[in-house]
Amino acid sequence: MLEQEPRAASQGSGNPTGITFTKLSLHDTPQNRFYQWAYLYACRYIQSTFLAAGIEPGVDWNLNGLLRLAFDAKEAREQAALLAESYWPPSLLENLSPAQIQERLGIESPIGGLMLHGGGWLHPAAWCDVLLSHPKIELLTSQCVTHLTPTAGRWRVNQHGPFDAVILANAFGSTRFQQSSHLPLKPVRGQISYLPATAASLEWQHAVNYHGYVNPARAGFHCVGATFDPRSEASTERQEDHQWNCDQLRSTLPALAEALGLPHGGPLQGRVGFRCQTPDYLPIIGPLPDAEAYRQQFDDLGKGFLKREFPFGPCHDGLFITCGHGSRGITSTCFAAEILASYLSGEPQPADREILFAIHPARFLIRNIMRRTSLKTTEFKS
Secondary structure, three states, X not given: OEOOOOOOOOOOOOOOOEEEOOOOXXXXXXXXXXXXXXXXXXXXXXXXXXXXXXXXXXXXXXXXXXXXXXXXXXXXXXXHHHHHHOOOOOOOEEEEOHHHHHHHHOOOOOOOEEEEOOOEEEOHHHHHHHHHOOOOOOOEOOXXXXXXXXXXXXXXXXXXXXXXXXXXXXXXXXXXXXXHOOOOOEEEEEEEEEEEOOOOHXXXXXXXXXXXXXXXXXXXXXXXXXXXXXXXXXXXXXXXXXXXXXXXXXXXXXXXXXXXXXXXXXXXXXXXXXXXXXXXXXXXXXXXXXXXXXXXXXXXXXXXXXXXXXXXXXXXXXXXXXXXOXXXXXXXXXXXXXXXXXXXXXXXXXXXXXXXXXXXXXXXXXXXXXXXXXXXXXXXXX
């Protein structure tokens, strides 16, 4: 593994804590199925991997459940619909009243919510360290990859190789290579705030999700977040964003905010990061297509010939990608790795065909060919 930074998980995965979470839905779409399957897979895989490494829950992780509050009317209606259908079993999803939340979680809440059993929080750097400690993984840090060169059916990465297969897992950095330069990736700024723990808050052991989120204390402070700003590229912290994080917490859980002693306009510290986002809010996972060959082979799609048969799209042999996981990387990347492993090994895929097409790296090429637009003009939703 070639890592650009001196330490793995120091960019998009550099927050002190993050959550594994999905928004459950009754709508059977490829997007919903992907994230719900990814959530179930991540919950099991994260827990079993930490435990196999001898790391008990508490300091760097705890998948003891995540509380999703019914923070507005729309969320309350959606939660009520989920519970009415009884689609998700109680072992995964449990409705909690405000009194039950206070009794079981020790958090005073004016509203109820859903407990997602199996979800929770973790320290991303610790999680990456566990994964990279595998005896068959060699980690090379401070390696800025500038050249990706095909060589007699294999690949050279800078001076390394040749390799039978290469996987790009470098977010925006993937677009620096000719083979993946067509991908429509967008940075979305996010800022979290660090709130010092109090004697009372150290007792809170569950992550809480609402329009923002607050995690249990780690290393003496809570992470509260996070803003979502697709229009800003500012890498420095902004006090108005810290204030937004505090206001969301204060308006949703006023007693918790009071217990933390939230400042009213005072200076705070935190962290700024940039999510790697796609226009359709699904990650990009799979073999990288040959963009020019696609444009030539499927040109008739742009002329309205939608019913004719087309051959399989040409891809770069041995070149794969996983990126565009946005704000859900902790949840989605484990399942993405399993999908890539199936591509590489020839084993049956863990996802259905609709999901594989929905996350395929060629989907934006096909859409743009049908619209007769250039390769990178796919529009983002604001």
